[in-house]
Amino acid sequence: MKRETRNAPSPRLRRAGAKRKRIKLEALKFDKDGLIPAIIQDYKTGEVLMMAYMNKASLKRTLTLGKTCFWSRSRKKYWTKGETSGNIQFVKSVYYDCDMDTLLVKVRQVGQGACHTGNRSCFYRKIGSRA
Amino acid sequence: MKRETRNAPSPRLRRAGAKRKRIKLEALKFDKDGLIPAIIQDYKTGEVLMMAYMNKASLKRTLTLGKTCFWSRSRKKYWTKGETSGNIQFVKSVYYDCDMDTLLVKVRQVGQGACHTGNRSCFYRKIGSRA
Numbered sequence: 001m002k003r004e005t006r007n008a009p010s011p012r013l014r015r016a017g018a019k020r021k022r023i024k025l026e027a028l029k030f031d032k033d034g035l036i037p038a039i040i041q042d043y044k045t046g047e048v049l050m051m052a053y054m055n056k057a058s059l060k061r062t063l064t065l066g067k068t069c070f071w072s073r074s075r076k077k078y079w080t081k082g083e084t085s086g087n088i089q090f091v092k093s094v095y096y097d098c099d100m101d102t103l104l105v106k107v108r109q110v111g112q113g114a115c116h117t118g119n120r121s122c123f124y125r126k127i128g129s130r131a
Numbered sequence: 132m133k134r135e136t137r138n139a140p141s142p143r144l145r146r147a148g149a150k151r152k153r154i155k156l157e158a159l160k161f162d163k164d165g166l167i168p169a170i171i172q173d174y175k176t177g178e179v180l181m182m183a184y185m186n187k188a189s190l191k192r193t194l195t196l197g198k199t200c201f202w203s204r205s206r207k208k209y210w211t212k213g214e215t216s217g218n219i220q221f222v223k224s225v226y227y228d229c230d231m232d233t234l235l236v237k238v239r240q241v242g243q244g245a246c247h248t249g250n251r252s253c254f255y256r257k258i259g260s261r262a
Contacts, residue, residue, distance in 0.1 A: 012259045013259055024258065025258070037168055037182065039170050039179055041177075046172075046176065046177020047177065048170055048172060048179065048235050050228065051168065051170065051228065051233045063258065063259070093257055093258075093259075094257065094258040094259070095254035095255070095256060095257050095258070096256055097181065097182065097253040097254050098246050098247065098248050098250070098253045099253070102182045102253075102254075104179050104254040115229050116229065117229050119229070122228040122229045122230070122233075123226040123227070123228050123233075123235040124229070125226060125227055126224055126225065126226050127155065127156070127194065127224075127225040127226070127227060128143045128144055128194070128225070
């Protein structure tokens with residue numbers, strides 16, 4: 001089952017979601033609503049695809065599943081990116097910043113793209129242009 | 132003065148900071164504290180360097196100066212990146228996302244890098260590694 005193997009989270013990623021790595025996740029600074037912003041970047045091209053928010057549980061789920069999983073602030077529920085659209089993001093690696101209050105998730109984006117508008121990236125408009 | 136010309140904001144960027152573009156900036160969604168997250172990316176390599184927060188005034192200043200300018204939530208003051216360290220970020224372009232609540236700023240990073248630790252990027256540590 002080559003495809004499944006390809007999409008499975010790496011052992012290192014899976015271990016990061018497991019119990020023995022909890023301390024490191026606890027050290028991250030979640031805001032007063034329990035959220036941390038996660039920048040999603042294409043692991044190959046470097047294109048920034050989107051930004052969304054994770055809470056501790058959705059970050060753990062992201063590490064365990066190997067797919068990005070967020071917390072929707074408006075709907076107050078978890079969502080796995082692409083669960084309805086098929087535009088899944090397979091996680092390659094997760095970085096955290098010097099202040100430990102922002103994540104950078106490198107992914108392999110499948111399907112049409114990251115944006116609900118049909119664009120590959122959510123950042124498809126430029127300030128100062130007429131778009 | 133070649134160097135000054137190189138570092139000057141492009142006419143398009145300057146126009147974006149000027150009065151006639153105010154409506155577009157007003158349309159951006161700043162949070163209840165008047166802030167919007169700005170992802171800072173190297174315009175050439177695609178490396179994500181840092182994330183920080185802008186308010187409306189620091190965004191205008193960024194567009195007018197052609198250098199990234201942020202609002203410090205802890206110190207409650209503006210800061211131009213690199214004003215003391217020399218690690219200035221010259222702005223190449225500014226994008227906003229589909230929800231209009233996040234910015235992506237492509238920059239030419241000069242000096243040592245974006246991070247106060249001396250690393251080029253603030254995202255120098257990976258979850259699941261021993262770093």
